[in-house]
Amino acid sequence: MKALGKILGLTILGLLLVIVALGFALTHLFDPNDYKDEIRQLARDKAGLELQINGDIGWSLFPWLGLELHETTLASTRTPQQPFADLGMLGLSVRVMPLLRREVQMSDITVQGLNLTLNRDENGTGNWEGLGQPPAQEDAAPTEPTPPAQPESPEEADVKPRRPLRLDIDSLSVNDARVTYHDAKSGQQFSAEGIELSTGAIREGAPIPLKLNAFFGSNQPVMRARTELQGTLRFDNQLQRYQLEDLRLSGEASGEPLQGKTLSFTAQGQLQADLVAQVAEWTSLKFTANQLRGLGEIKLRDLQEQPKLAGALSIAQFNAREFLEGIGQQLPPMAEKTALSKVELVTRLTGTQNSLMFEELNLTLDDSTFTGQAGISDFARQALRVQLKGDRLNLDHYLPPTSTDTTSAARRSEVKKTEAGAIGSGTTPLPDQPTQQAWSDESILPPGPLRKLDTRVNLSIGSLTAMKLPLEAFSLVANSANGLLVLEQLRGNLYNGRVEVAARLDARPDIPLISSQQRIVHVPIERLLESQGQDVMIKGLLNLDSDLNTRGQSQKAWIDNLNGKIGFIIDNGVLLEANLEQQLCRAIATLNRKPLTSEPRSKDTPFRELKGNLTLRNGVASNPDLKASIPGLTVNGNGDVDLRVLGMDYRVGILVEGDKGAMPDEACQVNERYEGIEWPLRCRGPLELGAKACRFDKDALGKVAARLAGEKLNEKIEEKLGDKVSPELKDALKGLFNR
Numbered sequence: 001m002k003a004l005g006k007i008l009g010l011t012i013l014g015l016l017l018v019i020v021a022l023g024f025a026l027t028h029l030f031d032p033n034d035y036k037d038e039i040r041q042l043a044r045d046k047a048g049l050e051l052q053i054n055g056d057i058g059w060s061l062f063p064w065l066g067l068e069l070h071e072t073t074l075a076s077t078r079t080p081q082q083p084f085a086d087l088g089m090l091g092l093s094v095r096v097m098p099l100l101r102r103e104v105q106m107s108d109i110t111v112q113g114l115n116l117t118l119n120r121d122e123n124g125t126g127n128w129e130g131l132g133q134p135p136a137q138e139d140a141a142p143t144e145p146t147p148p149a150q151p152e153s154p155e156e157a158d159v160k161p162r163r164p165l166r167l168d169i170d171s172l173s174v175n176d177a178r179v180t181y182h183d184a185k186s187g188q189q190f191s192a193e194g195i196e197l198s199t200g201a202i203r204e205g206a207p208i209p210l211k212l213n214a215f216f217g218s219n220q221p222v223m224r225a226r227t228e229l230q231g232t233l234r235f236d237n238q239l240q241r242y243q244l245e246d247l248r249l250s251g252e253a254s255g256e257p258l259q260g261k262t263l264s265f266t267a268q269g270q271l272q273a274d275l276v277a278q279v280a281e282w283t284s285l286k287f288t289a290n291q292l293r294g295l296g297e298i299k300l301r302d303l304q305e306q307p308k309l310a311g312a313l314s315i316a317q318f319n320a321r322e323f324l325e326g327i328g329q330q331l332p333p334m335a336e337k338t339a340l341s342k343v344e345l346v347t348r349l350t351g352t353q354n355s356l357m358f359e360e361l362n363l364t365l366d367d368s369t370f371t372g373q374a375g376i377s378d379f380a381r382q383a384l385r386v387q388l389k390g391d392r393l394n395l396d397h398y399l400p401p402t403s404t405d406t407t408s409a410a411r412r413s414e415v416k417k418t419e420a421g422a423i424g425s426g427t428t429p430l431p432d433q434p435t436q437q438a439w440s441d442e443s444i445l446p447p448g449p450l451r452k453l454d455t456r457v458n459l460s461i462g463s464l465t466a467m468k469l470p471l472e473a474f475s476l477v478a479n480s481a482n483g484l485l486v487l488e489q490l491r492g493n494l495y496n497g498r499v500e501v502a503a504r505l506d507a508r509p510d511i512p513l514i515s516s517q518q519r520i521v522h523v524p525i526e527r528l529l530e531s532q533g534q535d536v537m538i539k540g541l542l543n544l545d546s547d548l549n550t551r552g553q554s555q556k557a558w559i560d561n562l563n564g565k566i567g568f569i570i571d572n573g574v575l576l577e578a579n580l581e582q583q584l585c586r587a588i589a590t591l592n593r594k595p596l597t598s599e600p601r602s603k604d605t606p607f608r609e610l611k612g613n614l615t616l617r618n619g620v621a622s623n624p625d626l627k628a629s630i631p632g633l634t635v636n637g638n639g640d641v642d643l644r645v646l647g648m649d650y651r652v653g654i655l656v657e658g659d660k661g662a663m664p665d666e667a668c669q670v671n672e673r674y675e676g677i678e679w680p681l682r683c684r685g686p687l688e689l690g691a692k693a694c695r696f697d698k699d700a701l702g703k704v705a706a707r708l709a710g711e712k713l714n715e716k717i718e719e720k721l722g723d724k725v726s727p728e729l730k731d732a733l734k735g736l737f738n739r
Helices: 002-029 030-047 153-157 320-326 406-420 447-452 527-531 555-560 578-591 685-695 700-723 728-736
Strands: 049-053 059-060 065-075 085-095 103-112 115-120 164-184 189-201 207-219 220-234 239-253 264-274 279-289 292-301 308-318 343-352 356-367 370-379 385-395 454-466 468-479 483-496 497-506 513-524 538-551 562-577 605-617 619-628 633-642 648-656 680-686 694-696
Touching: 030 049, 264 343, 356 385, 385 578, 483 513, 513 527, 538 555, 538 605, 555 633, 605 633, 619 648, 633 680, 680 685, 685 694
Parallel strands: 103 164, 115 164, 385 454
Antiparallel strands: 049 065, 059 065, 065 085, 085 103, 085 115, 164 189, 189 207, 207 220, 220 239, 239 264, 264 279, 279 292, 292 308, 308 343, 343 356, 356 370, 370 385, 454 468, 468 483, 483 497, 497 513, 513 538, 538 562, 562 605, 605 619, 619 633, 633 648, 648 680, 680 694
């Protein structure tokens, strides 16, 4: 037995010596550089790859099958003159014996100076296409079709099981690598430069330390980013499971979108993918972007069909104004300097390849809180969907600061000075011209962008302040599609009254069409005027119904083309700084030829009701039925309001009724002579003057005086003639003087 063992030992030793001797002979007597042409042809025939080895091939056989390539270029056989890769050096070695057991045991793999250039031409053809496919043999003779191979029986399959390939690599190192992509049709270019990749031992199921550094860039827009990634990789090829544990990604980005600013970012967490279950997820996600901090998790399913996203996101409170300015996004001026200083978000994410929605959203915006959902339901159509409910919002804080119109202010001041001594006296003539230019002709609604809008918005806010109007229980429902924008409803309580608005904007024609319906119920009109910075010229509860339409792209065009109807009633109001009673007193005193001896008791005129209907035609509102009920007086009027220049021209008649002994001055005491007489008033001038622009019409007042004189003369005729003449003659004489 000992002799047998000794013989076997010597035999094995002899075989090993033979193998070593053969390996030495092969590596020293056989030079692979002599077979470059054969290697090139083999790559061309089997892989559709045009291989050029400009440097030497170094190699060893046993116990490591070593290979080292220098100055190598690769191209597709379809475009052999356009190499897509060149390689400075590739070095690797594989143990020979484990290969027989389908095990790959390698020492260090080193890649130096890899330059991968991927180009797509104007026709969309890439210079890498055709790899893995042998070139077409156009001149080859047709061959008989090969009969399909017979499938193995289950018994044969059980007898010859295939062992899975096992990898065992000491390390992988990639240095000074570069990858670029260029699309000639779109002009887009992306690059990854300075790629440095290093790993620990690569063994299936074992943790593999991984580190990657690279610089990324693009030209549309111009961007540049430095990144560093670290983590531990695990994989199981048989189960198709892959994990990247303790991921840490960090870097900095700059470029055109950042306007010279720098974005510093970090991300960490656990990544894993199960290709059998078609699931990938990122858990324990933590990320930063400058001062922004967030947590979350992301899960993708149906990876190979239609990937679907689900997850959660939480962003800690941060100053959005400072964050946006820090990444080069200049915000427009806002009325409130601290606006957007407190923003916080908690939400659940859902999405697909073409959508992203924020479900169960909880958003804090300064002093406001919103809940609901928002997002893009279709990226291609930019389909915005918003359904939010908020407690309060001061929209004015986020609008541009209110600018003072110095020209209008100076003009109003001049008008006031002119009118200051005329209130109650009626001695100042009417202004010759109303406002010359009231509206801007700057384009506001370009049809192009409006036609692309696809939105559905449902918003409700407990308390909303907009344009200084405090709206309670505010709600808004709006949508847009294919150039048609519809405001289905806008409702809110305002100063214990109510406002309702509906509107449509049709941007499909070259010139947009606009229609709207408004309803205002019991809203104090003076509060509306005050909120808009207008002089308060009237008080009372406003009730209004309107149906208007217009066309155009600017304020001026809207007013010039404004048509429709407006009906209004103002209850329990006051005309401020316009004492119609005193004006009437002055007119009567003039007819009585007596001077006024007392001062006006009040500068204002209270009324029970002021109402009318306006018909608008191309920016001019005709009001034929203005009527006001004032204690002791009834006012009827008709006239026009020219919205194009914010001017008015009215003729008003005042009828004395009720207690005729209430006039404040003896010179204007009312008697039976004035009963049923309509005292003429003319209101003409800028709308902002209101009733202060009203004066008694001297020409019409002269006709009243003539009428009164005729009536007095008729009384004398009746007194003098009595029954001395026939009734026919007396009537003829009265008619003569009444003409």
